[in-house]
Amino acid sequence: MVNTLLLLLFCELLGEGLTLVLPIPIPGPVLGMFLLLAALVIRGKSYAQLDDTATSLLSHLSLLFVPAGVGVMVHFQRIGGEWFALGLALILSTLVTMVVTAWTMQLMLRLQRGRVLVHD
């Protein structure tokens, strides 16, 4: 547990350091994720302990968004003024993005597997 937590924190720290040098605003933890992935690929297998820690950390990922989410209370007034435009734009855009992304990937997968050519 301590070993694996150290590994996760070390990758995050390395990622944070790298963001200072890179021109694109990718957050440190995201870079840290790719660093850890690269390390696992080079090693060729994962650690059982790491798998356990990751599973328990990720099974309650939702909890970690709560503190930032409570920040909504600071913006009640600003949201109140434009709630209709904001709300409708948020809902419609979320649905549209979900549908377009899913359809695009499905279409690409079918193209890749050649199903469109075979069946249509």
Added chain:
Amino acid sequence: MIDVFALLSQLQPAELDEVWVYLSRSPLLHLTATLAAYQLAYRIYRATNNNPLANPVAIAIVVLIAFLKLTGTPYETYFEGAKFVHFLLGPATVALAIPLYHQLPKLRSQWLPTLVAIVVGVMTAGGSAMVLAQFLGASPETVLSLAPKSTTAPVAMAISESIGGLASLTAVLVILTGILGAVFGTRLLDWLGIEDETVRGVAMGVTSHGIGTARAFQISGEMGAFSGLAMALSAGAASVLVPWLVQLS
């Protein structure tokens, strides 16, 4: 437990006040409150048979805001305690590498569809939000703050700042988008007849970043892994594509 209540009932009101004043200043109270509110929200979610409408993030946020409003506690004081939970977002994001590693063979066989879907999804998220908000008469500042709303919070805030939006408003819109996707996403994907867990995961991650990914992990490891990947890659894509979309409009 009963002993604690017996003890509390023996205290004079003045003493209770002092206890409250002391505790409300300590980070311990709001850290405990955050975990308690989440535990309650998670029980409700389980009790409804994991109904996405009973989203645990949304319920916990509502409970905590009610608690803070009732006790007259400002958000800054709350965050002093809650920041210990918030901090774990970093290592948790790094930990997404592990499910992703286990899905790597699958990802290798379909990296191109995944990548194209992510790029198209990021453009759709930014473009549709800006066009809709503009059409509905939102102020230019709000429109710009909306543009990066499907991106994970730290990147979205950086993008928002660079294009002239309000970073703190963007953070709120990011969370709301995450909750919306987590609440309606699985049902929408069912309705569209999309069964491939990798497609479902990518759609969830592109649209609703980490909150969608949390929901995806509750469904399957495969959906979670692809959602996490989509979240990470779309953060990179958005930081290039969203400013470009703004220039176009």
